Amino acid sequence: MPDNKKLAIHGGKPVRDVYLPYGKQWIDDDDIKAVKNALNQDLITTGPTIAQFENTIKDFVGATYAVAFANGTAALHAACYAAGIKENDEVITTPLTFAASANTILYVGGKPVFADIDPKTYNISSESIKRLINERTKAIITVDFTGQPVQYEKILSLAEDYGIAVIADAAHALGARYKKDYVGSIADMTMFSFHPVKHITTGEGGIITTDDEDYDRQLRLFRSHGITREPRMLRKLEGAWYYEMQDLGYNYRMTDLQAALGLSQCNKLKTFLTRRRQIAEKYNVSFKEIAEITIPFQQQGCYSSWHLYIIRLHLEKLKVDRNTIFDALKAENIGVNVHYIPVYLHPYYQQLGYKKGLCLQAEQFYHDCITLPLFPKMSDQDVDDVVAGVKKVISYYANH
Known part of the structure; x- marks a missing residue:
């Protein structure tokens, strides 16, 4: 198993020279x-x-x-x-x-x-x-x-x-x-x-x-x-x-x-919403054919405001854990995150008597999910970098 902290070296330098956060305000x-x-x-x-x-x-x-x-x-x-x-x-x-x-x-x-x-x-x-x-x-x-x-x-x-x-x-x-x-x-x-x-x-x-x-x-x-x-x-x-x-x-x-x-x-809210939807659509088109991930499901007749864009990993196909993919994307300077740890798994709630296994679907989702960068100030190049970084990392582990 390669050192995932050095994954960016495989095939050359990271897809980005500068770190891209998962979210950021736009103040003008x-x-x-x-x-x-x-x-x-x-x-x-x-x-x-x-x-x-x-x-x-x-x-x-x-x-x-x-x-x-x-x-x-x-x-x-x-x-x-x-x-x-x-x-x-x-x-x-x-x-x-x-x-x-x-x-x-x-x-x-x-x-x-x-x-x-x-x-x-x-x-x-x-x-x-x-x-x-x-x-x-x-x-x-x-x-x-x-x-x-x-x-x-x-x-x-x-x-x-x-x-x-x-x-x-x-x-x-x-x-x-x-x-x-x-x-x-x-x-x-x-x-x-x-x-x-x-x-x-x-x-x-x-x-x-x-x-x-x-x-x-x-x-x-x-x-x-x-x-x-x-x-x-x-x-x-x-x-x-x-x-x-x-x-x-x-x-x-x-x-x-x-x-x-x-x-x-x-005054900029509609512009912000439009840009979020554009980025999400770019991700959807770019990732929908990748067998190792699931893109967000979109309900018919409903319109998401796309606060977060979360992919779900098919770890059985990748044969690595979520942390490996997470760290590899970070090494590409892609600021991924995880949303969320199920609330009742936090130590405070465990002390209140809540137990693991309470909500199995939520726990499985937490085990599989990664949040990709999505915010209106992202440039087209930023979006392309995220797409390239995800494809690079997923392809690497799918074939090793």
């Missing part, structure tokens, strides 16, 4: 100008730019309300609170996600219950959800993994039958569509993340969209210490200065600096 002069302008405003937090950003996002996805937060995890925490999840309530979610999707259930005292994934889409399986619903189930947290929408119609029907809420973790899915509807206008509450590798960035930031007025009210309370100044919500009114703390909330507010960056990024 307009973004910098927008933040500078925000710095010159009288209010640089809890100011008017927050509402402008919220309105832009809700209008884009077709929701009635939007509430911005300091980050996506804070937004999900708030959604769990607004959904009324309390101690000993069960919430069904997917293990194939970043830990925040499950952690926020624990924050409010609930218990994460992990449903397995669909082996084609890698999204949470509606059939697996149905088997896990019981009298303690309070909500379902879905994840539009990689930007591909979940089976919203089936999941919402299940939720309606049992009277439970659906919170969509759409951190990957800004701009994705389920049939004719944008993600963000479908679930009871939907979270979008604005971390730097996401579709647009505010540095850190998140938002919840909803059509429910009561959820909107509770979300706004939760992000600001449980405090309100809105006259319609006050129990009494002692003067123009008066405010009330009506519940125990958190300081989860987004700043106007973040919102200003987000507003500027929104």
Whole structure:
């Protein structure tokens, strides 16, 4: 077996001289100008730019309300609170996600219950959800993994039958569509993340969209210490200065600096989405005939926002483990990654009593998957380099 760290030497130098990350933000002069302008405003937090950003996002996805937060995890925490999840309530979610999707259930005292994934889409399986619903189930947290929408119609029907809420973790899915509807206008509450590798960035930031007025009210309370100044919500009114703390909330507010960056990024969102889809299509065409890998499955009538592009390796054909392929691609200066370690396999969750073998499809996917670089600022040459690097590495191990 060759030393995979030296694989780039076989057949010559690496396909790239400079390392290409798997994801990266795109900040231009307009973004910098927008933040500078925000710095010159009288209010640089809890100011008017927050509402402008919220309105832009809700209008884009077709929701009635939007509430911005300091980050996506804070937004999900708030959604769990607004959904009324309390101690000993069960919430069904997917293990194939970043830990925040499950952690926020624990924050409010609930218990994460992990449903397995669909082996084609890698999204949470509606059939697996149905088997896990019981009298303690309070909500379902879905994840539009990689930007591909979940089976919203089936999941919402299940939720309606049992009277439970659906919170969509759409951190990957800004701009994705389920049939004719944008993600963000479908679930009871939907979270979008604005971390730097996401579709647009505010540095850190998140938002919840909803059509429910009561959820909107509770979300706004939760992000600001449980405090309100809105006259319609006050129990009494002692003067123009008066405010009330009506519940125990958190300081989860987004700043106007973040919102200003987000507003500027929104001007480029459609361009960013188009470029992501172009790159994904190039990968699909380039890799679809390679027997040793499986490209992402695309649901008919749904439009992925292509946050991530993940190939699945047929390791039995390659006769090496995933780490060998991973390290070999790194040696080609291709910044691959792995998304995700199933949440319940982390040591903290193991200490809570979760066991390996809980979701076999998710565990097998984790064993086989590699994430390739995908972000709008990639040049055509960057994309060609990734294609060349993957073909080089796969071909090498397929023939040795």
